[in-house]
Amino acid sequence: MEFKTYLESYFSPGDALAGFDWDYWFHEPGMPKEAPNFDRTLSSASEKLAADWIAFDASGGKGGVPSADISGWITNQTTCFLDAILSAADKEGGKPLKSATTMKMDEVYGFSRTKNSEVLFRFCAIAIAAEQSSILPVCLRFITTVGRMKYVRPLYRSLFASKMGKAAAVKTFKENRQVYHAIAAKMVATDLGVGDESEGSEGSAGALAKVVGGNKSAAVGVAVAAVAVVVALSLMRKRR
Known part of the structure; x- marks a missing residue:
């Protein structure tokens, strides 16, 4: 009720709360029947570009490189674009992009050179799934210069599951284990099957x-x- 009182004191009469059914939202069981009407203008552009790159990959590059300019995009739009590609690959029947596609994407957008960890993390995941060997030094440098488990653990797992990065993942972790937080190091060690203690x-x-x-x-x-x-x-x- 404090929340209701605050909103009613903040908004003028006749504003966004006009006709709002408080009893329904506070007391009815289950999820709301009416979904919020979100503005999807920004996310729609990201999802469309992802679909264009997936189609480009499926055609073997015959459909022409998607030409959308993302230089003016905010980080959330770019991560939405990359997340859409990752999600499509994870769906039933989906598959990773080809390495030729991820290399072309990097050529167009320069993702491997970005200083934005959120963007680099997602692009590395896409490129590793594509078995793009040229991303390996970029990814290894990234996971040995950041310590957050949200970046480090998924990328180590992806590398370990790949053909081109499995050995490098184990070697890199053994050489750098001491720079990670103890919990992160223990979790990654379990993922890579190297035991509780680093070599040596x-x-x-x-x-x-x-x-x-x-x-x-x-x-x-x-x-x-x-x-x-x-x-x-x-x-x-x-x-x-």
Whole structure:
């Protein structure tokens, strides 16, 4: 009700809230029967361009390169365009674009050179699915210079699932694991099947093992004893 009071105080009588059925929206079960009438002007242009590129790919490039100028588009329009291409490939019966198409797209729009992470992330996903080998250094540079799991994990998974990027994904992750957040590193390690620890990293138990002559069981015992000593000292201080 506070929301209703706020809106009614914000809008003048006769504005957008005229005739609004509050009881229906607040108390009727299920989804609203009347879908909001959104302005799809911007998204429609993006979806149309995506459809044009998909048709261009299906024709083997015979229909002519789509000529829409996107230089004036905002980021959301560009990501909507790329998302539409990704969604079409994921649908039943859909398939990734050919590498010749993604290379032509990059030639027209320069996606591989963009500094916008949202755009580069999506284009890398499209190009990897197309097995475009020339995108590999771009993608590897991207996933080793950003740390957000929303970018890093999906691209590692896509590379690992591809023919041209599987080995590179594993090698790159092993070499760069320490730069990622621990949770991201653990998730990617699971995706790539490289275990919980990176190659060459022994963890705390391994480090202690060196101290006790390479015996990891003894190292664990040393660690437990150390914790016990700390706890005992803490209890003694409290008693004082």
